[in-house]
Amino acid sequence: MRPRVVAGAGTAVALVAALGACTENSGEGATVDTGRQHTGVIATDPRDSAGPAPEVPGAQAGGTFTIIRETPIAHLDPQRTYSFVGLMATPLFARFLTTWKDDGKGNLVLVGDLAETPGTDVDDDCRVWEFKIKDGVKFEDGRPITAREIGYGIARSFDPDLAGGPTYLQEWLADTPQYDTAWDFRANRNTLPPGLTTPDERTLRFEFARPRCDLPFAVSLPSTAPLPPDRDTGLNLGNAPFSSGPYKVTRYQAGVEVVLERNEHWDAATDPVRHQYPDRFVWTFGPTPDAAANRVIADNGADQRALSWNYVPASLVARVAGDPGLRSRTILSPTPSANHLIINNRRVTDLRVRRALNYAVDREGLIKVLGGPNVAAPMTTLMPPATIGFQAYDAYPAGPNGDPEKARELLAGQTPELVLGAADNSVEQQVVTQLKGNLERAGFKITVRNIPVGAKFDEIKKRDNPWDLYLSSWAADWPSGASILPVLYDGRGIRAAGNSNEAYFHHPAVDAEFDRILALPPGAQGPEWARLDERIMREHAPVVPLYVDVAYLVHGSKVGGVFVSSVFGHPSLVNAHVRP
Template sequence: MRPRLAVAAAGAMVVVAALGACSKNTGSNEGGGSTVQKNTGGIATNPKDSQGPAPAVAGAKKGGDLQILQDSDFEHLDPQRTYVVQAMSAEQLFARTLTMFRQDKGGKLTLVGDLATGPGKDLDGNKCMNWEYTLKDGLKYEDGSPITAKDVAYGISRSYSSQIAEGPHYLAQWLSNEAEYNKTYKGPYNGGADIAPGLEVKGDKTLRFHFKQPHCDLPFALQLPTSAPVPKAKDTGAKYDNKPFSSGPYKVKQYIRGTKLVLERNKYWDPKTDPIRHDYADTISYTFGPTDVTQTNRLIADSGPDQYAVAQQNVPQTLLPKVNGDSTLKSRTIAGQAPFVYYAAVNTQNIKDLKTRQAIAYAIDRKAVIQTLGGSQLADPAYTLLSPTVLGQQDYKAFDGGPSGNPAKAKELLGGKHPQIVFGYRNNPWGQRLAPSMQQALEKAGFKVVLKPVDAENYFTELGRKNNAFDLYVTDWAADWPTGAAVMPVLTDGRTIQANGNNDVSYYNDDAYNAKLDAASKVPAAQAGPKWAALDKEWAQTAATIPIYYSKSLSLTGSKVGGVELSTDLGTNLYTSAYLK
């Protein structure tokens, strides 16, 4: 999602990124090649870039209630458990991290210090094994108490705990130097110390990271919500999902699971410490339940409170002609390239036979899936696990059945057999449209398909359970930062597989392949692109994951909403500069 090049500056190894811009993608891409336009951004080297306040938004004013319409509740709001972009977008309003991407009007991203005074200091002159972060002055929680380095360290340390295993694991794996990050230290809930080995706290403002291997990507990893501070006295374990303790401009006022989330201003947030966020709206209210069709129709009508609303979901296929044909909606459309690769993951614990997995790959009808979900305005066919926006990505097709699949080739591979596949799908409008399309294509190829819905709020949690009840499912991924290092090891390293919280949801493990992942991880980012592309091709031969489409975004806002933009980083709406007219 965010390709980058490595350069040295300011006494530390820093990374300059070529970042996917928020640009419209015209025409379809049936050949599978990228039509993504790219922008450039980087990492801040001037300390002033990390200072606040954020630049004022022209025409913005304070006041009002911003309404966000969303089809289902968040799986998690606990920062250390969050790995779904809609929740990560919401969290930017109430949970600050050590670093953060700042986005300009053109979609260009710059990594700056958020809680920290800058993107970090490499203490050993570009060796990337010992890093130091200093917190800014004036940082406070929602009750006025100070945010400390110990709180940041405790937040990272609690991410080791198996009870809250759904979030990113980069920091825990790097600090422990183990793919199975909690083999020894299991976090503060399980008898461990409050601060994980490898973290050093010096006073209230200094936090150091000590690694056994180089990790030059640390500044980027710290913009993930794992580095959000959590004071131990406020940690309620699994219940922290219900009311995270705010370090940002908003705090949780009311949260009724499955119904609504209301955020209100945190009066102790100091904009002078924050180079990214504003608090223009008095409150920001999420309403859970409206489908994409309902959201779009309400915003087309643009009446009453919906003038102050935003649709979180894309315009559905059935309403695209209406939206495209109404010129008055152009100024209220948020459109651009999203960074996600949607792919079918085969549970290889159940489907061990390679030919059966190859038959699934040949059977998939990408054209039908894309048309079902909205057509070329919302997706391009995908054949690689690496997004075209990742540095070094190379187009490649494994077991290619053409745009509409090749059921005859699939049948040949099955050799007259008719295997049963339990297909788990997300029980929301997206999943309800996707599942029949997948079923029809697979059944044409000779499979027997049983569809099983999964509650939308728990979908990724269920897929991440090693003992889940499914053979096949469609999930998605966007790189957490701009190299294959934030894709291939996360999705394909079988050594990371645990009971819960897995990202490798194909559950495939191969020692020889894993060794190649390790080798690529040690290559400097500027030279690593071809290594990751080669591993993408090699992984494709397992047919453990089958890319289907690269996503785009197209949604609407009400006529009295301003400042909402598509996040180049997250690929979903960004509300840090939102205001009401």
């Protein structure tokens, strides 16, 4: 689903030529630099994939680094991890076949993590790939990590009971979106899925029915984290994941706290991106974003070494932005994270109603509720600006505050009664209150039904969920329309649960366009994704684009090394350290 990578000379192959809306990590003012260009390459020199990672200037070992977050992390099971917080937390205790070197300024290099390189295209046709596993990589109990344990980790992602994670590898190996019916993990726990083999302990081999040139990027996700079969506890693995990274989980108190301490068997010499500076990381859950931010701003005791995970809440944005003393303790960065009001197309089947929803939304008012331009920027497209070939358009021009009259005109006297599902956390409740007012002003009757925040991520991915509308966000798994549009809108992969296509949109002509564009050379794909983006919105209006996140974070005075991920738009902890 990602662009084909074209080999070339030198130590790296260009992946991305230029992207807009890029990362600026700056606490020195309230202006977000949206003009910086992303660049991305895939490393071809094995030295780029070797460790240790370069030392972070000024970093010292020791101390406890605390992350304060309102809600728990949905899954610590790597094969089920697909939320932003999970994707940022998992690298502390799990390693993958490949990973990204990221400077936090939009410069990305894909390197081998457990593998010596980002993979070998054996026959130069993207159908057969091999990854050589590094010597010296170990689990938390000291046993070596081999290709077999990595293969087992991938195999268990076929289990429908472990839904929630990415499905690229499963679908590609099975050559069908219905991968869980093509190979039964529970009946074949002692084997690997067809197409995945281990010729020897250090070699993992993928064989596909059709070219999969994006495999090096897909295996950078947590689904390739290794696991010995004897440590697989199924649905309970998230309570005690088995570490292959620099830290291991030593305490898990559901909904309250997760403690990670150093894994003595992690070898920095094998790791090109991670460090092991703090003695421990403590994730603590419960405080609202306001309470967490106020604790960190006060900068007392242990909170001097704490990061408020949630972005600065609307109620505190003006205070934080206006306090020169906090500038050195804030991070301000555009992100690639796009937010939409998802329309359940299985339930809301009238195109006029979906178009009216698009006219009804007051984006300017919504952004004010969120906290202003330091928090979000309006969006009217399916793909965010940080996408190759992005083209701005507005299929339903309603001005900054919406056009309720145009919405009523489309409804032609109807008063659609829609159920808006909303997580029961404070931020989403503020947003849905604003949206409910927008939609009712335009002639809709909206009933808000709360969903426990820890369950929402899984519940809206169920095909037969009971809501007409719900909020969701998406950051591409790598910077391309191929990692956005087919993933979110290809209806051929819809199944009972675990769907990324949360709109349950299915149109054969659009599916055919996905196949056509994915077969193009990478340099030709960008403009084609942009054209298809606009076509989908104009012809089908499957969602309401709302805004792109701007990361605005505050931390204690003794926190160092945190930056906003250029891939996922949330805090990266691989360089985190505690200042003395």
